[in-house]
């Protein structure tokens with residue numbers, strides 16, 4: 001099948017377009033009334049994510065409503081810890097929980113359950129069969145450091161202190177956790193690709209909490225390993241790396257991991273990014289999601305600045321982080337109209 005109609009995939013492979021293709025991180029989710037209705041019917045996030053028909057429907061909802069250039073698989077980065085044997089739950093208003101946390105239990109005491117990922121591949125097959133031919137289908141996984149922060153603490157935390165302490169205290173044990181995540185993540189992404197996704201994103205939401213040496217060790221090295229192994233198994237499939245909070249470490253991250261595109265969070269000046277990142281490297285981003293809640297002329301001006309800063313390189317328009325659940329739909333519509341010109 002020709003990919004020439006797929007603008008997003010073309011840009012991830014290095015094309016520069018007059019108007020960038022766009023999608024929004026967390027575009028399938030709670031700001032959409034049709035998502036909230038289906039989640040209520042299914043009885044929660046995990047029930048939704050493990051029901052391939054429902055998860056495919058949720059993946060397609062923002063495509064139908066907004067016609068984004070990319071569809072992102074509806075799943076979660078915590079499916080990998082679940083398949084590594086931790087119990088996973090999403091309490092209402094609490095955030096996710098993994099049990100037992102690895103501060104209290106060893107990795108080898110967990111019973112692995114890779115079959116827990118099978119429904120995700122079913123979702124991918126259904127979406128691939130239903131997507132418009134111009135839409136690029138994105139798979140994803142969490143990056144090892146970010147996933148490990150949830151596995152060690154058993155939940156999200158502000159500064160990832162428990163996991164950073166663990167990594168300093170017992171580097172060997174922490175290295176084993178990272179290696180286990182790397183191994184399963186390669187398999188998970190390869191199976192997504194084999195089932196029909198066309199590019200993948202590695203979400204490293206907590207990359208910003210590490211010292212430079214720890215960043216090299218727990219962010220750069222594991223992501224480089226995933227990219228190299230995935231490239232061997234699935235050549236030609238672009239990998240987007242999104243090390244949120246990496247700031248001045250972004251150029252090194254881009255060079256050393258070998259990712260095909262880099263996601264910028266909203267704290268990165270896109271003019272700096274253009275001047276600092278390897279020439280021709282596709283970048284994605286980076287509107288502040290809170291500006292999308294505010295809307296109005298400030299939103300338009302920020303979009304213009306991003307478009308101008310990145311006009312001379314392959315650019316995928318996106319937010320700097322996930323869309324907030326309180327975002328008015330009218331503002332998303334305004335953003336799309338503004339980006340598309």
Ligand code: CP3
Pocket residue numbers: 025026027028029030039045072073074075076077078090095096140156203205322
């Ligand atoms: O549109 C999409 O991007 C859909 C797929 C997706 C989800 N989570 C669905 C989801 C993706 C790509 C993610 C990534 C994810 N999950 C990250 C990395 C990106 C980021 O935002 O930093 C992280 C850290 C998680 C872990 C996670 N999952 C948390 C902390 C939470 C609870 C808080 C929150 O943001 O809702 C989840 C639950 C979750 N994952 C929801 C969705 C739509 C909300 C569940 C609900 O409906 O209540």
